[in-house]
Structure formats: C-alpha cells, structure tokens
Amino acid sequence: MKPDTARIDEIRPSPNHTERRLSGGPDMLILHYTGMGTGEGAVRWLCDPQSGVSCHYLVHEDGRVVQMVPDEQRAWHAGEGSWRGRGDVNSRSIGIEIVNVGHGNGYPDFPAAQIASVIELCRECVGRWPIPPEFVLAHSDIAPARKSDPGEKFPWDQLFFAGIGHFVVPAPLRGGRFFGRGDRGEPVSAYQSLLAAYGYAVPIDGVFEDTTHFATVAFQRHFRPERVDGVADASTIETLHRLLTALPRSPFDRDARAPSVA
The missing domain is CATH 1.10.101.10 (PGBD-like superfamily/PGBD)
Structure with missing residues (x-):
C-alpha cells in the first residue's frame, strides 16, 4: 500500500474496506474522535478484521498521521447516516479518526500539534478530491442520534481560517x-x-x-x-x-x- 500524501508518518493497512459503490471519488470529509484509551489501541482495533470498522487516516495526539485505507477504497467509518439526502456516506467520504478519549472519559482538549496535523491532512484531502467546504463534517452531523464526535471542543474555526470547511x-x-x-x-x-x-x-x-x-x-x-x-x-x-x-x-x-x- 502506497501513501496518498507525503504527510503520512506510518502505514498500517486495514483489511476492513471494500470498493466504493459510487463513481467519481469521495465528495465528503468526515472527522471523528477515536473514543478509546490510546491511539495505538485505536489503530489495532481499526485494523482488526473482527472489528468491522476502519478509517482512511488516524491522527495521534502528537501529530503523527497513520494511513490505513487508500483514498480510492471505501473505509468503514461512518455507519448509517446521511447528509443532504445522500446516504452510503462510506462510499462518498474520506474518514479521519482523531485520537481523543471522548465524552465518556473526560473529553480533553485536542493538542495543538494534533490539530496542526489535522489541518494539513484535511488540506491535502480537499485539494485532491472535489469536496465542497460544507461537506467537511463531523460524524455527529451525519448521524446525530448516534454520534457526538468529534464534539464541541474540536476547533472548527481553526480549520476554516486555514481554508477548510464552512463556518x-x-x-x-x-x-x-x-x-x-x-x-x-x-x-x-x-x-x-x-x-x-x-x-x-x-x-x-x-x-x-x-x-x-x-x-x-x-x-x-x-x-x-x-x-x-x-x-x-x-x-x-x-x-x-x-x-x-x-x-x-x-x-x-x-x-x-x-x-x-x-
């Protein structure tokens, strides 16, 4: 597996992916938090065939970026959800997991080094694929009743002022x-x-x-x-x-x- 961007620090291939069901490539970017105790634990889970989940990229707290699924493939990160009437979000999107223990475990702030890497990675993604600003979304946006990530502490304003997303x-x-x-x-x-x-x-x-x-x-x-x-x-x-x-x-x-x- 080759990295899709020079920003990648590590490749950890996940078997949990399929072909995209739609032509034209991704037009959504979905941001998550991992909600797990450690970043390494999250990587192992996302690469475990028994988990049934994956993502394209994971960003550690210190800013290291891991790629697990090629952009061209359908990662299993979004689950059931929709945006502007568009379903099968997995086929339409790139998924980025951001290491954070989440609301159930104290929900700490996102470190500056991590956000800097998220911004750089997102900039690469929206530059490579036809993703409109208003389609850079939280997991909770596309599945409000099920999900709360990446949550209210995530600095969407910083992404916007870096040219990413709508705000x-x-x-x-x-x-x-x-x-x-x-x-x-x-x-x-x-x-x-x-x-x-x-x-x-x-x-x-x-x-x-x-x-x-x-x-x-x-x-x-x-x-x-x-x-x-x-x-x-x-x-x-x-x-x-x-x-x-x-x-x-x-x-x-x-x-x-x-x-x-x-």
Whole structure:
C-alpha cells in the first residue's frame, strides 16, 4: 500500500474496506474522535478484521498521521447516516479518526500539534478530491442520534481560517423565544426546514421531537459550541441562517427568513 500524501508518518493497512459503490471519488470529509484509551489501541482495533470498522487516516495526539485505507477504497467509518439526502456516506467520504478519549472519559482538549496535523491532512484531502467546504463534517452531523464526535471542543474555526470547511462566527447567546422538545407549529416547521436545507436529516412536520433535538445538538456542537443543549434558541437559529445565506450555492431561497424568535 502506497501513501496518498507525503504527510503520512506510518502505514498500517486495514483489511476492513471494500470498493466504493459510487463513481467519481469521495465528495465528503468526515472527522471523528477515536473514543478509546490510546491511539495505538485505536489503530489495532481499526485494523482488526473482527472489528468491522476502519478509517482512511488516524491522527495521534502528537501529530503523527497513520494511513490505513487508500483514498480510492471505501473505509468503514461512518455507519448509517446521511447528509443532504445522500446516504452510503462510506462510499462518498474520506474518514479521519482523531485520537481523543471522548465524552465518556473526560473529553480533553485536542493538542495543538494534533490539530496542526489535522489541518494539513484535511488540506491535502480537499485539494485532491472535489469536496465542497460544507461537506467537511463531523460524524455527529451525519448521524446525530448516534454520534457526538468529534464534539464541541474540536476547533472548527481553526480549520476554516486555514481554508477548510464552512463556518461563520456564531451568533451570541441571548434571551427571547426558543423551541424545544414537545413544541409544535409553523415556526418549528420553519426551523426544521433550515436544518434540512443545510443538510441534517430531519422531518419537516412542525413537531420538535427526538430527531430534531439530536440534529440541533449536532449543529450546536459544530457551529455554536458555547452551549450544547438541543434547544433551538435565538443564537442557534441565527447562526444556522447565517450559514445558509453564506453558502456559495445556497440550497434554499436566499430570501427565506429564519423563524421568528422574538
């Protein structure tokens, strides 16, 4: 196996991959955290035929980068999920695992050396493949009810200012009307429409149920990390609307307005 970039420090081939089921190569980049005790333990697991999981790249805490699956192959990192109605994310994406023990084990900050390597690796990936900025995503974005990684401590803003991904300055926290579990009505439908337009798999039925709650949590983790509570407050809705109107290829009418939160 040959490395796909000069940035690779080690190759540890994983048998857990297949041919991509779609032509044209990957158009998504999915970032994860390992959620395991050590980076080496994560590498062994991702290379174990019994695990049924893998990724293309893993970034250790000290910045070392391991490649396990060639870009052209379908690694098994995303599981069930979708983005903008596109399923089989594994066939559409490159998966990068970032060593971090995760939410269940104290969830430490990501070291600067690690983030510097992630940025360099992501830059290589988006330069090599036709991956739009808004398709550089968290695992939690494509599977909100199942996943929380890489979480609210991951510095998406640093990636954006390095030319990777889509981001806006989050709207400040403030009071006002908000929506949460159990709320119903046209304003909830309008909010769901914005979430769906950006890419989250939510129904547009005017009922703020679990699917909408978990999508809101995922959105906050990525784009408004100051408070992650699954409540569609004014800051969350305004940040979402800013993201949509900042897209170079808006998936909805740019004249559409966010639901009132006054």
